[in-house]
Amino acid sequence: MNDAVHRPKTPESACPARWWHAIADERIQCDLCPRDCKLHDGQRGACFVRQNVGGRMLLTTYGRSSGFCIDPIEKKPLNHFFPGSAILSFGTAGCNLACKFCQNWDISKSKDMDRLLDAATPEGIAAAAVAYGAHSVAFTYNDPVIFAEYAIDTALACRERGIRTVAVTAGYIHPQPAREFFAVMDGANVDLKAFTDDFYFKLCAGHLQPVLDILQYIHHATACWLEITTLLIPGRNDSDGEINALAKWVARELGPDVPLHFSAFHPDWKMDDVPATPRSTLTRARRIALDAGLHYVYTGNVHDSEGGTTFCPGCQAALIERDWYDIRHNDLPTDGRCPHCATRIAGYFARLGKPFGPRRVPVRLLRH
Incomplete structure (x- = not known):
């Protein structure tokens, strides 16, 4: 019987993937992230969207x-990245981590490609942002690392239109693809999920050190603006000691001007009993991080x-006052200097x- 009969159907949106190599037993290894998935013909990686088809890696969600x-x-x-501006947001499906507390699990954990309703080329997305x-x-919505080829092509198309691009990511990516990925990103918010490897291993099926390495790389070796978010989960990563260690690491290894966000967990996915x-x-965590030397928490x-307001680290004046996503007052000039003491505000x-305000406006893109 022809083996091709048993091979899973390849989605029409599939395109050749990068960052893989052939290994023994007719398998290929994905070199995109630290999971290093080793795949037989027809198998998909842990992210579900990268697949071995006939001995080559395909990205199955390109353009969707x-x-x-x-x-x-x-x-x-x-x-600190053009406050008050509007941003065209989209994601695909799948994820290369397995966080039990995922707040977007219906997208990131989805293995149903039929959920991907909207199709658009990189050029179409750039044109839509302008329009x-x-x-x-x-x-965003799921991790762009797993659809890096699509994200990179879109970032390049946006750059030609004068549109900036932002990656909202967990930063779980190998150094070589990271160099190419973050070279074309203008901004990033990296989800630093906790500050212990035990948390990453037990609750995310990953490890802490690769994320710390990527944070240092982005900040010190690229022009990509960096902010960090930690979702605080009661009893899991919210102790004074862990928050203090995390904040001191950021201050020491990245510097005091990298903004740090502490966000609230809500019961979801496999941790709906927490x-x-x-x-x-959050208030306690913010105070600990400020005391550790960070300027913007x-x-x-x-x-x-x-907790939503940007304060001048020089004179403590309230420069951008926010409530959730709503900017109530902005007293910061475009040169980024405090109008009261001339301290330069990072960003x-x-x-x-x-x-733009706190609203969320769903839009549809025309097919290209």
């Missing part, structure tokens, strides 16, 4: 998305005006008219 929305940049979250007045495009994070935990997924700032 789980949906497009216009979001506020603060939702990524990015507070909708978006200042940038975000690769209570939601109280606002007091934020709280997320809660209404907290103080990228511009006057873009009225802030």
Whole structure:
């Protein structure tokens, strides 16, 4: 019987993937992320979207998305990358980590390619960003590392149109593809899920050190603007000691100007028996991180005006006041210097008219 009869059907959206090599037993190994998946013909990697088809790796979700929305940049979250601007956001399906607390599990854990309803070329996405007045495009909802070829091509198409691009990622990627990926990204928010390898191993099926290495690489070796988010889960990664260790590492290895966001967990996926994070935990974490020497520490997924406000590290003036994703007041000039003491505020700032606001606007792209 012809073996091809048993081979899984290749999606029409599949394209040749990069970062793999042939190994023994007619298998190939994916070199994109530290999982190093070794695949027989027809098998998919842990991310589900990279597949061995006839001895070569294919990305099965190229050009397809789980949906497009216009979001506020603060939702990524990015507070120092053109605050108040609109960003065209999209993702695909799958993920290369297996977080038991995933807040977007219906997308990142999906193995149903029929969920990918919207199709668009990189050029089509760039054109849509221009048409909708978006200042940038975000690769988000699931991790863009696993659709790196699509994200890179889209970033290049956006660059030709003067549109910036942002990666919202867990940073679980090998150094070589990371060099190519972050070379074309203008901004990134990296999800530093905890500060112990035990947490990464037991709750994410991954490891901490590769993420720390990527954070250092992005900040020190690229022009990509970096912010970090840690989702605080009660009883799992919210102790004073762990928060202090995390904040001190950021201050020491990356510097005090890298913004750090602490966001609130809500019961979901395989951890629906864990209570939601109280606002007091975020406030406590923010104070610990500020005391550790960080200049910009934020709280997320809660209404907290103080925790959402950008303060000048020089004179402590409130420069950009926020409530969740809503900018209530912006007193920061476009040169990024505090109008009260001239301290330079880290980040990228511009006057873009009225802030986009907290709304989320689903949009459809025309097929190209």
